[in-house]
Amino acid sequence: MKNYVQSLLLAIGCVAMFTSSSQAEPPVPPFYEAVMKLAPEGKLGQIVKKEQIPTSLKGTQAWKIAYISSDVAGRKTIATGLIIAPVGPAPKEGRPILAWAHGTTGAAQNCGPSQIIDPTRELNEYFLMDGNSWTDFGIPNGQAFIDEGYVVVSTDYQGLGGGGKHQYAVAATNGRDVINSARAASAMKEVGAGKKTIIYGWSQGGGATIAAASLPDYQAEQGTAADNLEYLGFVALAPEDVAAMLPKPPTDEAGASKLMNEFTQANVPNVFLFAHFMMGLWGTQAAYPDLKLTDVLTEEGVKVADTLSSNKCVHVMADSIGYAYGDQYKSLIKPQTNNSLAWIKAFVDGSVKPVKPVAPVVIYWGTKDTAVPPIMHELYQKQMCSMGASIERIQLPGEQTHFTTPGVSAPMYLSWVKDRIAGKPVTNGCSKIQ
Secondary structure (H helix, E strand, O other), X not given: OHHHHHHHHHHHHHHOOOOOOOOOOOOOOHHHHHHOOOOOOOOOOOEEEEEEXXXXXXXEEEEXXXXXXXXXXXXXXXXXXXXXXXXXXXXXXXXXXXXEEOOOOEOOHHHOXXXXXXXXXXXXXXXXXXXXXXXXXXXXXXXXXXXXXXEEEEEEEEOOOOOOOOOOOOHHHHHHHHHHHHHHHHHOHHHOXXXXXXXXXXXHHHHHXXXXXXXXXXXXXXXXXXXXXXXXXXXXXXXXXXXXHOOOOOOOHHHHHHHHXXXXXXXXXXXHHHHHHHHHHHHHHHHOOOOOHHHOEOHHHHHHHHHHXXXXXHHHHHXXXXXXXXXXXHHHEOOOOOOHHHHHHHHHHOOOOOOOOOOOEEEEEOOOOOOOOOHHHHHHHHHHHOOOOOEEEEEOOOOOOOOXXXXXXXXXXXXXXXXXXXOOOOOOHHHXXX
């Protein structure tokens, strides 16, 4: 039981589950600066600004976009992102839509992947040997999907270029951003998109993907920029699901306080984990404004979380904490958390809803993943299978880490996606559960 709880606490911190900032926003390019001045008014999925951009992918055309979305509480937001489409006439029924949900980049306005030079390129990861950027950006399998005749749309999520505070790892919000990105793609006449839609995502985006799969009422809303999208499947690479780990969360303050304090201690072994922890608290408070960062952090800790989360992306944030505090960063945490029950409720409410997914889900994972312990999506699978869902988990060959998962799984899910679009029957992985 102890190891199970430790996995839960580590998982919440790694994927990282808010006070207003007095710091100046980091500089962003003119497109995003203009978007941040716009009011979030319009239909869900409505594009409020777009700009054609160059792309290194062959046979494609690409745009930066800003579109209307909404968060877990139903508040309208603006999210930014990319749309990439083949050049040339589209088939009569329109091109299938592939909506990409990226992994953790940070919480500041300048952390949206669409802001990077050549953002449409293949996924470029900070931690891998061939990574050549200070952040993760790019779209896995983008060229392959374009060659198949698909439209690819990639959200930045709200708060990563469109104004407002990013609700980092609040999967219920991030999943809505992905759904609305697909609506934006379907509504954009220049790309020739149709209604067939598949969502795929990694890490934070994996959580957004399975969260989106369990939002049938949100998907079915009418009066959007593009109603009645046909969801054919969801591809989740190492997805997190906090709610699946807490099917029976504490109901009293004492139990919640114990869990919250254990969660906090599980997130201080190294400065990188601690940066995710602080950014996650900041993002959860953005989604649930009645929470206070001072419940968990000291006054100094609140200033650090607010300053860095609103100005720096995740890897740079970790470096800044390490530089300023060395091995004393734990001093930014209160010895005892206050209002723990409200925090635990927020973590669960902002996670994946216990609702049967609207289409098949496939999960790819590696045995050496320490960022999102596999127990998370194992429990997710069991929960959803008990509801009659079609959920398959595929263990990747060899000893794959969290960061090798996208590249190794790419050929597998390309085939899976093609089969779903072609209408072929899917193998229900629930039958493999022992």
